[in-house]
Amino acid sequence: MSQIDDLPPLREVLANHELNAKKALGQNFLLDLNLTQKIARTAGDLEGTHVIEVGPGPGGLTRAILSLGAERLTVIERDSRCLPALEEIAGHYPGRLEIIEGDALKVDFAEIAGGRPIRIIANLPYNVGTQLLVNWLLPKAWSPYWQSLTLMFQKEVAQRIVAEPGDSHYGRLGVLAGWRTEARIAFDVPPQAFTPPPKVTSSVVHLTPRAKPIAVEAAALEKITQAAFGQRRKMLRQSLKSLGGEALLQKADIDPTRRAETLSVEEFCTLARVL
Numbered sequence: 001m002s003q004i005d006d007l008p009p010l011r012e013v014l015a016n017h018e019l020n021a022k023k024a025l026g027q028n029f030l031l032d033l034n035l036t037q038k039i040a041r042t043a044g045d046l047e048g049t050h051v052i053e054v055g056p057g058p059g060g061l062t063r064a065i066l067s068l069g070a071e072r073l074t075v076i077e078r079d080s081r082c083l084p085a086l087e088e089i090a091g092h093y094p095g096r097l098e099i100i101e102g103d104a105l106k107v108d109f110a111e112i113a114g115g116r117p118i119r120i121i122a123n124l125p126y127n128v129g130t131q132l133l134v135n136w137l138l139p140k141a142w143s144p145y146w147q148s149l150t151l152m153f154q155k156e157v158a159q160r161i162v163a164e165p166g167d168s169h170y171g172r173l174g175v176l177a178g179w180r181t182e183a184r185i186a187f188d189v190p191p192q193a194f195t196p197p198p199k200v201t202s203s204v205v206h207l208t209p210r211a212k213p214i215a216v217e218a219a220a221l222e223k224i225t226q227a228a229f230g231q232r233r234k235m236l237r238q239s240l241k242s243l244g245g246e247a248l249l250q251k252a253d254i255d256p257t258r259r260a261e262t263l264s265v266e267e268f269c270t271l272a273r274v275l
């Protein structure tokens with residue numbers, strides 16, 4: 001394993017601070033700094049950037065982001081046991097690491113960005129990952145305050161994010177992500193790369209915002225996708241019955257006998273607009 005800084009190896013950090021992983025906090029740590037650098041590099045050239053990391057834990061990804069030149073890194077961690085390890089990193093990179101103890105679901109990311117471009121990089125806790133992504137995809141106004149999201153998810157969730165019409169994984173998440181971003185799976189990470197290993201494979205997803213997504217209200221799009229995929233095996237005239245059924249589909253010029261998984265993001269946007 002290559003040395004990326006003069007801080008102790010992560011196994012030592014876990015032992016020194018008695019950081020035994022807690023399942024309730026979605027703690028699956030990455031201890032290989034080559035791998036955390038690979039994740040951080042997926043976000044592009046970090047030299048001189050401001051990055052926000054959710055759930056730094058003992059700091060493996062944190063150290064990678066700083067070693068790759070981020071000028072400023074803001075981390076948000078819920079588990080106070082991790083703070084001493086993070087303070088050690090802050091001491092090693094004076095003035096560059098800002099530590100916020102708290103729940104990322106309650107943090108105002110736009111305020112942290114302060115009107116300047118940021119990148120978000122995280123090995124997300126599996127229990128709040130999807131909700132955080134939806135929050136980043138649906139800010140009140142577009143254009144977004146972030147330049148990119150580079151995020152670790154369970155592979156099955158990653159497949160749902162990047163899914164295209166016709167894919168078995170295509171659903172609400174794929175429509176929301178496809179509407180406002182270009183999303184791709186950068187690479188998979190096997191369970192044994194984590195401590196402790198989760199049951200399933202994970203994937204790193206990289207998302208960049210579309211400059212001009214189709215203009216439509218997020219709430220309407222959410223309503224349509226929820227109804228359509230809530231009964232994904234049914235024809236749209238049935239699954240969208242409570243929202244106008246055949247009449248709505250006719251207005252949008254969409255065949256009422258089609259099923260949700262065959263509709264493109266553009267077609268969902270048309271439906272949301274005529275709703």
Ligand code: SAM
Binds near residue numbers: 029103122126128
């Ligand atoms: N980034 C570290 C790594 O790659 O080794 C840890 C990743 S671990 C999958 C998820 C981290 O998120 C844990 O450190 C956990 O304590 C933290 N966490 C869990 N829920 C959180 C929340 N709601 N807000 C902020 N951090 C959270």
